[in-house]
Amino acid sequence: MDEKPRLTCEQCRQRKRKCDKGVPCSSCKAAGLRCEAVQRARLPRGRTGRAKEKNKKLEERVARIESLLSQARSKPEHDYDLPPSDQQNGEAAQSPAAQFDGLIAPDFWTALSQEVTSLKGTIVGTDDELHDEDEALDMKPDEVSITSDGLLFTSSTSTRTTVDAARTLAAQLPHHLYPIFRDRVDNVFKMLHWPSTMRNIQEQKGKPTTTESLHVLLLDLSIQFMALCAMNDQECRQLLGTSHSNLVARYKTAVQDILAMVDLLVAPKVLTLQAFVLYLLGIRACGMYTTHWAYVALLVRIAADFRFGAERPNAYSPLDLEIRRRLWYSICLIDTQAALDRGTTPIIRRSALGPLPQDVDDDVLSGSSNGANTNNCYTEMTVSMISYESMTCHLRICDAVRDGADTSWEYKIRTVAEFEETMHRKYIANKEPRTPYDYMAMATAKGIISNMQLLLRRPPYRQPNAVPASDKFDVVEAATKTMEKHINMEQPLLERWGWKIWPPWYALAVVLAEMCKPDAQGLNERHWTVALAAFHRYARPSDDPESGLLWKPITKLLRRVRRQRRAPMKDGGDEQIDGPSEKLSTSTFTPPELSEPLDLLDPNTMDWDPSINNVNGSILDDPEFLGLYEQLDPTSGISWLDWDSILGDDEITFKV
Structure with a gap:
């Protein structure tokens, strides 16, 4: 009998699966993963264990400070012009911050790479694939191009x-x-x-x-x-x-x-x-x-x-x-x-x-109206009030994270549940939309509810506590619905407010990352088609100085998903996965039936806008797009945030 107990394997720990502690375990066998067995003494728990851990961290910090002081005393007085040594460069390259320096939302991509095994290797790889003719993407620049100030x-x-x-x-x-x-x-x-x-x-x-x-x-x-x-x-x-x-x-x-x-x-x-x-x-x-x-x-x-x-x-x-x-x-x-x-x-x-x-019209503030407002109509302030309510809910969660207050999962769930109840009570229940503005107000309220649930579980910023394994919320479905609602907002009835739609980039990233999992066969064609439509609608070339760094990792995720879908199925020999990614040479695109695409516009029905076309092979095979990624340097002046956990392209140059 082994002196050291066999613990949950590394793959099951990361994937939050129950491990039978076999070699290999049944969970890894079923997932087709390499099981990394863990056999060591159990870590101390309770108050004693935490105290030892804190003391160890304190000792490490003190030793680090002493080391820095000794290095400073041993260096020449003026050494700031000297280039760093190869060893220092190697250490920096191995650190997460150096690997993913210079891109947007590092915390989001860190968490996402931890959720999906082997995702990090896809995105930290070289950019050679971005220049492949077969994978060229047609991402059009904004209609209005005005230089930065x-x-x-x-x-x-x-x-x-x-x-x-x-x-x-x-x-x-x-x-x-x-x-x-x-x-x-x-x-x-x-x-x-x-x-x-x-x-x-x-x-x-x-x-x-x-x-x-x-x-x-x-x-x-x-x-x-x-x-x-x-x-x-x-x-x-x-x-x-x-x-x-x-x-x-x-x-x-x-x-x-x-x-x-x-x-x-x-x-x-x-x-x-x-x-x-x-x-x-x-x-x-x-x-x-x-x-x-x-x-x-x-x-x-x-x-x-x-x-x-x-x-x-x-x-x-x-x-x-x-x-x-x-x-x-x-x-x-x-x-x-x-x-x-x-x-x-x-x-x-x-x-x-x-x-x-106040949720009142301008006439009420001017004194030219008695301020009467029935419960089944919206005011001029309604859409803004919906945005303010969602902003307040978002700030409650953000402040709790930053202040180290009650950051338990139950607190966050309760906060979002209260917000959802407020949205239904004030802006959805007993409302009778009659005008395009009324429909847009109801669509905004329902869309924000769905998006808030997604933000709770996949925020684009760092959160101290991970989502518990007991949470059964369907993140992929929520992310897909978020993208659907954004696309549906571009229908003729609502297109006049299309300027206020923001790109749902993190919803797209969540869906693509989930499709990179070995068990992604459970995701249907709707998820892929909506993701492809959202990418075509919102993505920008990575050499775009305004938002290129945001879309570079998403582009890499999309390429990996397409490669997986083109590869032969394990159980079907040479059989290919059918779908919109295989035969995309036509000039038009007929969207699939979306799952509850019109829920945001009840009680009346609205169809998917057929003008959203060209989500086809041309956006992925246009040779004019070749070379758009040649000038991208994560260490350039555009350091919106560090995507510390995904991208490490240190040798690419970026010119603005």
Whole structure:
């Protein structure tokens, strides 16, 4: 009899499976994995074991500090220009941080690689496969391409000329752009009180240039800029007679020039912050995720001086107080969205939110309405309130993780369950959608519920505790539904709000990673087809300076899934796995029947938009896409986050 007991094998421990401790165990045999038996003395448990572990860690830290001090004393006084030794390079390359340096959401990819055995080897491999002609991907750039700004705004040399030109520009298209802003932006991102905003703009027209008029002009230009960002090129040509990119570039430059004149960093005002928020919303809608993410931190710092969320009610009029609350929650929402874009936690804490804005129309705040609102209709604030509720739930979980508070799984489940109950009670139950806005509000509420469940189990940031093995929630199904709801939001009835849809990249990554598992045969064609459609719709080339680093590991996952699907089945000889990945040479794509694709739009039925075409072989075999990944360096200046746990491409160069 062995002196040391045989413990759960390494594969069963990682996969959270019951191990019979055989050599090999039955679980590894069934999964086709190499069983790594573990035979050693059991680790100490209880209070004594933890104390020894803490003492050991403390001793290691002390020894490390002493070693660093001795090295510092032995080095020459000026050695900072010397290149590191080969040994140091080797040690750095072996560390997880060095292997996955320079990419987005490292914690997300770390957790994902731990969940799926052998996934890490797929993504940390070389990029040679990215240049294979057979695997070429057709990922189209954004329709609007505008260059990134410097960190600070700069104005023209002649202030008077710039102001005059900005006034002229602001007076050209407001009769077209104001209605578009109201219909597509204001009712889903309700930051402004529209009647008072229009009154301020009209009062300042024709007056001499003053500090006040300059702030109003900035807000006017920002409104029109955001309206343009919510349009497409065809609409701009038909309605405005010129290209989308040309108009967006002109208005963007004008907004930047006026932002520089009003001293945004030194003397900001509420009007200035409103304009800056709309500017950030616009550049994000145009795909400038890097610039948007950098500016959000600046916005949060500037807003801190206004003490939003801690106002004394008697210090402001009811209208001014509500405008401040709307502005503050809009800033918090942008911060949360930017954090999800980059796989990190938001800057703003839940304790700083303060009271929610009122769920009422602008007419109620203006005093022109009695405020009556039946229980079965939505207000102008409804979609924004849904976003605020979800943001609050997300911040509750994030703050608990950061503060080391009650981070138990039961607490997180309870938090999300309370959020789901609130969504159903306030925005879904007993509602009778009649207009496209009503359908969009209900779709938003149901989509956020599904997405929150996915975020709870596969967050794009690091969480201290893993999801317990007892949790039976179907993550793949939730991720697939999240992508379905995003795609369904692009139907003709809802396409006017398509600008606000963000790429569900982590949902796509979860589905592709699960399909890399040895037992992925349990996933049906719907998961693969929806993932392929989402990739085609949202993916960008990895040499795109705005979001390329985000899509590089996802592209590698997609390639591995395609290779697995093309390989012969183990039990079927040369039989190939049928599906949309095999014969994809046609020019059209007929989506499969989605699992409850219209649940988000009950009570009426809506079909998958047939205009989502070309999810076929052309996106994977176009030779024009070859070489798009040649210039990617994880150590470049674009270090949004470190994907410490997946990518280690240290020899690739990136040029912006």
